[in-house]
Amino acid sequence: MWIEMTIWLRLFHAERLKLKKSSIGLLTMISPILAVLIGLLMSEQQPPEIQWLYLWSTMSTAHAILFLPLLAGVFSAFICRYEHMGGGWKQVLALPVPRSSLYTVKFTHVALLLGLTQVFFLIGAIAVGVIKGYVAPIPWSDLLRAFFSGWLATLPVAALQLFVSVSWSSFAAPLAINVMLTLPNMLIVNSEKYGPWYPWVQPALAMNGVDKYGAFNVSLSTLLFVIIGSFLLFLISGLVYFSRKEM
């Protein structure tokens, strides 16, 4: 147990070294920067009570409907790039490390990068509100909840994308699948009937449905079946596939 933990942490550290000085950090800032511009250019006619939530939902539209699911794909493909180039998989797996540890380390990195994107987004939203001089106090609980549920709702997409990215060495092919599955969001996001069941649209619902359902911004059945269900399905299939794959 102890040894496995140490191996996991070392793998985690090795993965971080591989990403160091790469442009991946910059990619986490793109969506927040665009959202800040949208927020700054947005017209202001709202009463002070809803200013913050209105700003949040305007800024998070593009971010959550398109960027979060698509970035999950970009990060997953990025994190497999070094291994796909020049036979890195064989090299890593020749070391005494369990394949499952390597896979979960990679997934953790994708999840952390998405988390970083969310952090930048949160900072951006608050900065825009402060620059615009909103008088109402910052609705911390609402914003933090949307921030956290949006991140959680993106993890199933990330799990599937990591699965696809380890199986194909091409960068654009996994992303093509991602785009095809994300594009329907444009129509589904407005559907009360189908929205709660489509995994790719969950980030958008989770980040926008402020104050509708308890601790997360989606209903309990969506959380259990769609988000957690698809997350486990995608992660476990990816893990099983990766453990048996011939490199």
Added chain:
Amino acid sequence: MIGKLLSSDMVKIRHTWIWLLIVLGPVGVISLQAINYSLRYDYLVSKLKDQVWIGLLSDIKMLAVLALLFGITLVTSLIASIEHRQRSWKQLLALPVSRFNVYTSKYILSLFMMFIASLLLAVGSVLLGLLLGFGTNIPWSLLLMNSFYPFLAAIPILALQLWLSTVISNQAIPLTCGILGTILSVYSIRMPDWMPYKWPLLVNEANIPEYSVITGILIGLVVFLFSLVHFMRRDVD
């Protein structure tokens, strides 16, 4: 010379994802609208009255522009990564072929692919309208505008994406630029007319879609020439 390069490029992409993508893009857009219309048929048709074809075409265009820009991003990246992945740029350029022709061939190939996708979109639009029982009174000129104008207006973006994908070997960067540009174009309705990401929407102050198309073709040529000159002078790895 360029003909031979083009046919060798065609062979290279034969068993790749590109063809599938070219078919799946328009099919995806049409089937999404098919689902949209079949779920809300009465509401949408009663709203449009005798303008059903026009309504259908504009609904298709909304998604098609997004799919087109994503498609450009993915197709140019796939075309460039054939050479990146096998590290074959050097090998290719060591052959007695000019760099001018190598790059032009890739550019023509990307244009051709997106042209096929637009053609499939036009066919699909007609089929969907007929299937929905909108009659044979098809507004042909609007249909052609709807299917091909956004593609022509997006040529500068295609040229830019092909250049980025060729010059940068880490495809995460051109792909993220493409995604950013696509999302930017969703928001570009209120941006000034000089913004290239607005052109595929065919919206401009004069309200003449041909302006966006002509600017697109011309600036597309300029971007292509700049990237061509850069490609001819740079060191490849």
